[in-house]
Amino acid sequence: MANDTTRYETGPEDKKMSIAGKYPRLRPEQIQAVHDRKENPVSNRYIAADLTEETILKFYAQLRTMQPDHPSDNASSVARQVFASHPKSAQTEPTSIPTAEWQTSQKPLTEVQPLPAETGSRPVEHTSTDTAAPAQAPTGLDMSTIRAQIDSIHGGAKSGQIINDPIPDVLQQFTVLGSEEPEELSRAA
């Protein structure tokens, strides 16, 4: 940190050069792509983030209070009301879920258990790999592979089949994230 301060003390021109040297020079199409991801009014990632706590709260609260002897109530109609403000609601609804299936889904799902502090944020299934040597070095995200996998996932849902069997909750890790101090803060302390 001290080095950074020293570097910038020499004046604005040095700082400018430092930034230019630190960050890659992007091609015009790369600049456009990054800009579009943030600003494009149709597809930007901020639209995707338009998922509010109230929406989720209301949705699940209404599901919990639904009475089985009210056949006119169903999860889809509840969802249509509470998700109405989400942009996807403008699309054709791909699947409607009968009430019975949603009620079944209220069963506790088998999820990855909270992690001990010393194992960091890794899901339990992975903890045994701590000492294992990688059989193959991870190659990072390959978009063509991802898209193929996503297509196969999409294909699996084409029948409209929705199954309530539990699958691991990879985002369970958030239950321990709140107790973690960001690395930068730890170092600063």
Add this chain to the structure above:
Amino acid sequence: MFTKFIDTILHRSDEQKRIEAYSEAIREEAKIGGKLFGAVPEGTTREFFCLDPYTWVWHEEWTDAQGNYQVRTTRYDVRPNGIYKAQDGQPYRPLSEKEAYNLLQAVRRYNPAVDAQLDPILSANGVK
């Protein structure tokens, strides 16, 4: 062979360049998104990203105790009738309330984290 390679690069259409650049931008976001969940264990690759306005993807690669290379991709879909997820070719399942909140937290942190990393790069490239 080298000439053919150069020829391929030089004759990419603007549309191809745009698509590649868009993939690259998502790939950068995915790396940043993967770090939202804390430190990534050594030997593990974790990616989390917004694919489109309705879809979030978690991708993880690691080596299990038997030394086998593992890959898991989870897709989260926000639909008019709820939030669903599909994993590794299996059919969609509705998200539990708890996991929906976890997703919400991830979604909330995603844009600020991505902006913090990419805005300076855009600035350095002359984009205000």
